[in-house]
Amino acid sequence: MFRKxxxxxxxxxxxxxxxxYALTRQIAKPAVPYGGKYRIIDFPLSNCINSGxxxxxxxxQYRPLVLNEYIGSGGPWDLDRxxxxxxxxxxxxxxxxxxxxxxxxxxxxxxIEFIERYDPEYVLVLSGDHIYKMDYSxxxxxxxxxxxxxxxxxxxxxxxxxxxxxxxxxxxxGSIYEFEEKPANPKSNLASMGIYIFNxxxxxxxxxxxxxxxxxxxxxxxxxxxNMLGNGEKLYTYRFDGYWKDVGTxxxxxxxxxxxxxxxxxxxxxxxxxxxxxxxxxxxPHYIGKNAKVQNxxxxxxxxxxxxxxxxxAFPGVVVEEGAEIVDAILMPGAHVGKNAKVQxxxxxxxVVVEEGAxxxEKPEEMENLDEWGVAxxxxxxxxxxGVKVPAKAMIEEDQKxxxx
Amino acid sequence: MKNTGACGLIFPNLHDEMMNDLTAVRALxxxxxxxxxxxxxxxxSNLVHAGYNNVGIVTTKKYLSLxxxxxxxxxxxxxxxxxxxxxxxxxxxxxxxxxxxIIPLHDIREWLELxxxxxxxxxxxxxIGNINYKALVEKHxxxxxxxxxxxxxxxxxxxxxxxxxDVTESGRVTEMRIGARPEGDVCYGIGxxxxxxxxxxxxVEDAFSCGKMNFERDxxxxxxxxxxxxxxxxxxxxxVISSLQSYFDANMALMDKEIRDKLFPSDYPVxxxxxxCAPVVYGLNAEMTGSLAADGAHIDGTVTDSLLFRNVRIExxxxxxxxxxxxxxxxxKGAVLxxxxxxxxVTVSEGRVLRGAPTYxxxxxxxxxx
Numbered sequence: 001m002f003r004k005x006x007x008x009x010x011x012x013x014x015x016x017x018x019x020x021y022a023l024t025r026q027i028a029k030p031a032v033p034y035g036g037k038y039r040i041i042d043f044p045l046s047n048c049i050n051s052g053x054x055x056x057x058x059x060x061q062y063r064p065l066v067l068n069e070y071i072g073s074g075g076p077w078d079l080d081r082x083x084x085x086x087x088x089x090x091x092x093x094x095x096x097x098x099x100x101x102x103x104x105x106x107x108x109x110x111x112i113e114f115i116e117r118y119d120p121e122y123v124l125v126l127s128g129d130h131i132y133k134m135d136y137s138x139x140x141x142x143x144x145x146x147x148x149x150x151x152x153x154x155x156x157x158x159x160x161x162x163x164x165x166x167x168x169x170x171x172x173x174g175s176i177y178e179f180e181e182k183p184a185n186p187k188s189n190l191a192s193m194g195i196y197i198f199n200x201x202x203x204x205x206x207x208x209x210x211x212x213x214x215x216x217x218x219x220x221x222x223x224x225x226x227n228m229l230g231n232g233e234k235l236y237t238y239r240f241d242g243y244w245k246d247v248g249t250x251x252x253x254x255x256x257x258x259x260x261x262x263x264x265x266x267x268x269x270x271x272x273x274x275x276x277x278x279x280x281x282x283x284x285p286h287y288i289g290k291n292a293k294v295q296n297x298x299x300x301x302x303x304x305x306x307x308x309x310x311x312x313x314a315f316p317g318v319v320v321e322e323g324a325e326i327v328d329a330i331l332m333p334g335a336h337v338g339k340n341a342k343v344q345x346x347x348x349x350x351x352v353v354v355e356e357g358a359x360x361x362e363k364p365e366e367m368e369n370l371d372e373w374g375v376a377x378x379x380x381x382x383x384x385x386x387g388v389k390v391p392a393k394a395m396i397e398e399d400q401k402x403x404x405x
Numbered sequence: 406m407k408n409t410g411a412c413g414l415i416f417p418n419l420h421d422e423m424m425n426d427l428t429a430v431r432a433l434x435x436x437x438x439x440x441x442x443x444x445x446x447x448x449x450s451n452l453v454h455a456g457y458n459n460v461g462i463v464t465t466k467k468y469l470s471l472x473x474x475x476x477x478x479x480x481x482x483x484x485x486x487x488x489x490x491x492x493x494x495x496x497x498x499x500x501x502x503x504x505x506x507i508i509p510l511h512d513i514r515e516w517l518e519l520x521x522x523x524x525x526x527x528x529x530x531x532x533i534g535n536i537n538y539k540a541l542v543e544k545h546x547x548x549x550x551x552x553x554x555x556x557x558x559x560x561x562x563x564x565x566x567x568x569x570x571d572v573t574e575s576g577r578v579t580e581m582r583i584g585a586r587p588e589g590d591v592c593y594g595i596g597x598x599x600x601x602x603x604x605x606x607x608x609v610e611d612a613f614s615c616g617k618m619n620f621e622r623d624x625x626x627x628x629x630x631x632x633x634x635x636x637x638x639x640x641x642x643x644x645v646i647s648s649l650q651s652y653f654d655a656n657m658a659l660m661d662k663e664i665r666d667k668l669f670p671s672d673y674p675v676x677x678x679x680x681x682c683a684p685v686v687y688g689l690n691a692e693m694t695g696s697l698a699a700d701g702a703h704i705d706g707t708v709t710d711s712l713l714f715r716n717v718r719i720e721x722x723x724x725x726x727x728x729x730x731x732x733x734x735x736x737x738k739g740a741v742l743x744x745x746x747x748x749x750x751v752t753v754s755e756g757r758v759l760r761g762a763p764t765y766x767x768x769x770x771x772x773x774x775x
Contacts, residue, residue, distance in 0.1 A: 036684035285440035
């Protein structure tokens with residue numbers, strides 16, 4: 001027995017996030033740690049429950065192990081429900097054969113059966129790549145008021161940035177007349193946030209048609225939206241003006257973390273009116289040592305900090321030994337920085353060990369050639385030996401032996 | 406079907422009177438500890454780690470805070486289809502004042518009857534530690550004892566009606582004193598017992614029908630003669646919390662990484678209710694040293710040798726030294742706190758100065774604004 005739901009959310013979480021390189025070597029992008037104790041997927045999941053959407057299908061494909069166990073029964077997000085809740089939907093085998101999710105639209109197509117069980121009026125399509133707090137119920141309200149077939153959330157971006165996004169060209173009333181993917185000469189600065197609400201009966205029809213089209217790449221942006229526009233369906237923008245960040249690259253992930261340390265950035269994780277939930281580690285409070293100095297930083301449970309930290313983020317269970325300097329860095333769960341080591345402008349993935357006196361990353365002001373500067377990344381579980389120097393922009397995926405080893 | 410496991414009964418209200426300030430609004434088991442825990446979390450987590458999933462919490466009064474903390478028991482993985490955690494308010498069945506554990510045990514005898522486990526663990530909440538209950542139960546089963554009393558060796562802690570014992574090398578208890586405080590290292594009880602469930606019911610009903618209401622004196626001590634009581638030395642690290650001062654010291658002991666690791670080993674975590682707070686934010690002017698902070702805290706002032714619970718706020722220019730600040734406390738600009746324990750949701754206004762002595766911390770009630 002499945003209870004009817006007005007709106008079902010489908011969360012696309014199968015992407016590799018290949019531009020995060022070492023960070024997504026073993027985990028899907030939505031499982032990448034963010035903000036001291038969260039993973040990226042906590043944002044759309046928490047937004048759903050906070051918006052009153054209690055049925056969420058999570059479409060997984062690339063490296064799903066960590067993501068699956070993280071979501072579990074959905075309890076941390078209050079999504080372990082009797083008639084609703086969160087459900088992980090991997091690709092599957094059928095009489096007609098087996099297939100991977102070919103594209104975003106195909107992933108939804110293959111789960112039409114799941115959606116139909118709830119007999120919804122609307123389907124909310126989300127992606128697991130973005131950091132933002134958004135009330136989907138307001139978007140749904142507008143969707144109903146305009147009588148649209150599809151509503152697409154958009155954000156105003158700087159005009160010169162617009163060519164990096166999918167751009168919606170819309171009339172003053174919000175109705176969309178054209179969609180351009182990464183246009184060279186953008187006509188508008190309304191960027192798609194990858195958040196769609198569809199009337200389910202309409203979307204269902206387009207998904208079936210799209211599947212029958214062998215030339216299609218089965219993608220929302222490339223196929224479904226242009227097809228709907230071409231057929232004169234009613235598409236509207238929904239304007240969002242809060243914080244939103246695509247964390248698809250090392251730089252943007254690093255920046256989005258650093259944004260949390262900037263009081264001027266409108267993303268408040270302490271706002272109890274719109275909590276972001278996560279599966280927590282259950283560790284005791286973190287300790288700041290007698291000679292430590294910690295400023296402008298964010299530190300989570302279980303840590304033991306004896307060194308100095310500035311403009312940095314430490315996830316649960318991080319250890320920073322005496323004399324170590326952590327500047328503008330992100331230390332993911334279980335990272336360990338040895339005595340007098342330096343970690344600057346860098347991301348240490350889970351359980352990385354930086355031994356005594358090693359240096360990871362470089363400060364931009366100390367670079368001879370600024371073009372060579374970038375955030376250094378060390379993949380999860382990697383050991384950086386004593387005294388080793390990891391340069392800026394490096395992507396370390398193998399243990400680095402120290403001088404005396 | 407016989408079940409050789411053990412069920413657990415936790416007594417959160419026993420010894421409430423030791424802690425008068427901290428237990429004004431809550432049971433002893435519900436006293437916040439270590440930045441994010443409650444004292445009851447230790448006994449609960451020990452039971453769960455031992456695989457004992459049938460747990461009753463025997464409350465007699467002031468259990469609102471505890472009930473909210475426990476919820477469905479899910480945080481301890483004790484929200485189960487079979488067994489799991491249940492609150493057992495021992496109220497009403499017997500029209501007497503509730504002191505000790507005999508009347509409450511008599512009141513909840515139906516719960517005991519319905520259990521399938523052969524053994525029962527009885528645990529108070531004033532001694533905390535990551536204790537291996539399974540080893541304790543197995544030791545009891547292997548002996549011929551009726552009751553096994555867990556004990557520690559050391560100087561007597563300040564506990565009224567403390568149980569001290571003479572224990573032979575083979576573990577037999579030959580002498581038991583209640584309320585005495587011998588000098589030097591002694592074997593003292595930590596409010597943790599194991600016995601057969603049916604035996605417990607029998608002993609409780611016998612004592613109750615004779616009007617004997619003191620578990621330690623009327624049941625334990627009475628059975629020392631005849632050698633039916635065994636001692637089990639708990640090898641694990643424990644902390645005794647029996648006064649505001651010992652509460653203060655036990656919290657401050659957590660600054661020592663070794664003690665923290667013993668009390669919260671990574672493979673046997675202490676479970677507690679999750680609050681979904683953001684990580685601690687350290688501002689531009691933050692200066693914190695030698696201190697612990699739980700998630701949700703905002704630190705812009707100076708903090709030294711202190712423990713900050715969840716959602717504590719220290720504003721710019723405020724100074725906090727050698728203090729324990731419970732959940733939701735706010736220390737406004739320029740305020741100075743030294744040797745102070747703030748209960749939950751206390752606000753110290755701008756520029757206020759509060760000082761206790763290092764050997765006598767100043768305690769501020771829950772919800773006060775100063």
